[in-house]
Amino acid sequence: MKLTQGADYGMAAVLYLSQRSEDRRYSLDEISRATEIPEEFLRKIFQTLVKSGIINSFKGRGGGVSLARSARDITVAEVIKPLEEEMGLVRCLREKENCPRSSECMASNFWRKTQQNFFEILNSTTIKDLIEGGKQNARKG
Amino acid sequence: MKLTQGADYGMAAVLYLSQRSEDRRYSLDEISRATEIPEEFLRKIFQTLVKSGIINSFKGRGGGVSLARSARDITVAEVIKPLEEEMGLVRCLREKENCPRSSECMASNFWRKTQQNFFEILNSTTIKDLIEGGKQNARKG
DNA sequence: CCTTAATTGGACTAATTTAGTCTTATTATA
């Protein structure tokens, strides 16, 4: 039961940007050194986050990345989901077809709910909440 | 974000036993065929569950396995935890030493809480609850 | 317009983890 390293790093990178001036662009080199995330890996992570609209990137001289939105408007779920390739706690929930075994389906109903509960937390927590700390569960209600 | 196959199978096997007469012992061969879990793998899973006290096993002719306790007294957490080797959603939470990066620690506080919340659900749901279905969240309170 | 500093995209590789198997030993019963 763990997140991919990419998701873990992704959060760190977004948190890094969120705590800094939004006027600037930050090169991967700079972020990589500050966060100790391997640069080439970080590059791939940002490519994903750019596609999902959380990060803006700029090519060429003076280029780099920046948050596409305010940290107040980015949820943890938005960072994690695109970086977690395989979702679904158990095989049943990952497969297309329905499982033939009824006993497993009892379990999968449970896992489905538990997983939903998990993602509700991620959906209702913003990056800003994390920075402010402790208040995660007092949101979006 | 997924459970190991062992944990997934483990639940299926425990559910299988829970839905059958408690007077008998069930051979791995029988359980394996009924649940379609590979027998040798199932064997390893039961070995783990025996160690953690959920399952009783009996060697020799007429041997096999049975639930050590009533399904009403076995929680999902008890089945999952021993079968999930690496716990901890993110690297920070898996490592012994504290992380040097403050930005990640903001995240890890959040992940710690979220993970706790997850395990609270597993702790408060019994196998019996799953079989009865739907009532998972109306327990332990 | 040419050089340089940056990202993009995608193929590639290495390491780790996971899933599953095999083999030998032990045990209980008929």
Next chain:
DNA sequence: TATAATAAGACTAAATTAGTCCAATTAAGG
């Protein structure tokens, strides 16, 4: 004593994950 079972643990294969590399593109500055 033969047989039908689990125990323990080493081993292997497959899959996933983490991380790297490289050729192409793009934008800015001189």
